[in-house]
Amino acid sequence: MLRIALIFHLFIGTTLAGVAMVAALTMGYDTLQPVLLSALLGFLVSIPVTWYIAKAVYENT
Template sequence: MFRLFSLIFSIAGATCAGIGVVIALVIGQDTLQPILAWAAAGSVVGLIASWVVAKMILANEAA
């Protein structure tokens, strides 16, 4: 489970963090603190999404 989760997170985490940075810049927050906060929030979303996707893949594999 952890290997699959790590593989998915390496892609989804970076993608969601990048989306968070883009959101911060689009809404006009162009200083360091808001950009880092949005990137961290995106990374958390990527973490949760990776966990759910890995769990769903393993559940379908076992069935």
């Protein structure tokens, strides 16, 4: 399951980090610190999301 979670995390982590960065830029936060913090927040949020998805996929196979 760890291998599946790592593969999913590659895609989910970058997607959520990118979405958070775009949201921060759309709201007008265009300096370095808010953009980096939003990317980090998106990456950290992706950890439990990835675990949940990998667990669901692993249990259904």
